[in-house]
Amino acid sequence: MFIQAITLFPEMFESITEYGVTGRARKQDIWQFAAINPRQFADNKLGYIDDRPFGGGVGMVMMAEPLFCAIQAAKQQFSGSLKNSRVIYLSPQGQSLSHKKVLELSQLDNLVLLCGRYEGVDERVLQTAVDEEISIGDFVVSGGELPAMMLMDAVLRFVPNVLGEIASAEQDSFADGLLDYPHYTRPAEFQGMAVPDILKSGNHALIAEWRLEQSLRRTLTRRPDLLVSRELLPQETRLLDKIRQESDE
Numbered sequence: 001m002f003i004q005a006i007t008l009f010p011e012m013f014e015s016i017t018e019y020g021v022t023g024r025a026r027k028q029d030i031w032q033f034a035a036i037n038p039r040q041f042a043d044n045k046l047g048y049i050d051d052r053p054f055g056g057g058v059g060m061v062m063m064a065e066p067l068f069c070a071i072q073a074a075k076q077q078f079s080g081s082l083k084n085s086r087v088i089y090l091s092p093q094g095q096s097l098s099h100k101k102v103l104e105l106s107q108l109d110n111l112v113l114l115c116g117r118y119e120g121v122d123e124r125v126l127q128t129a130v131d132e133e134i135s136i137g138d139f140v141v142s143g144g145e146l147p148a149m150m151l152m153d154a155v156l157r158f159v160p161n162v163l164g165e166i167a168s169a170e171q172d173s174f175a176d177g178l179l180d181y182p183h184y185t186r187p188a189e190f191q192g193m194a195v196p197d198i199l200k201s202g203n204h205a206l207i208a209e210w211r212l213e214q215s216l217r218r219t220l221t222r223r224p225d226l227l228v229s230r231e232l233l234p235q236e237t238r239l240l241d242k243i244r245q246e247s248d249e
């Protein structure tokens, strides 16, 4: 997968291209990255890429021309099939990023992430050169770079070989629509708190059932909304009934 970020701060992306599992995978050429700074497409000597908003109001708006040219330049770099590509603008006005959308994006050959700053970008860029807007949550951060990196990290976990054989994104919570179960490691006792005996039993069937019950219990108490639309397996229904009976006692 070839990901390009259109950003005024290319160096910010080093946190995902140089470190961790994503950095290692990029260095192994499992995925590729390029940053494009729209300032190089400014048509004035001083490199202005923002201007005051028509209609007045606070702050500045990113101008259409440099961004449009940057997106066009990114498209000229596409590898693989042109069709299997997407231009995404990160913004609070976008569709909320979900596990389903992450899976969909992980199938693409090319991804262009437009990172806005200031009060946003000229609407005509969104109308002519952006395929979709995506939000990472109902809050506002200083620019699109961190949201872009969150999207990249979530998507790259589903690109083959990024996580390597051992770990797998399929086992992440949300992958099965439930919250994760509790995790423990040595020592067996910490500040008087012991690790649940079942986890030391070596009985993998019972451990798997305990973990599923914990995931269901956490999901029911912290995110019951996730259970509304989720189809339950017979074992899950049985465990949920057990959990609900316990809380009714």
Ligand SMILES: Nc1nonc1C(=O)N1CCN(Cc2ccccn2)CC1
Binding pocket: 090, 091, 092, 093, 116, 117, 118, 119, 120, 121, 134, 135, 136, 137, 138, 139, 140, 141, 142, 143, 144, 147
């Ligand atoms: N929440 C989010 N999920 O994705 N991006 C964000 C996010 O907060 N930001 C900060 C503002 N930027 C610039 C901006 C301002 C106003 C309208 C459109 N764009 C975009 C990225």
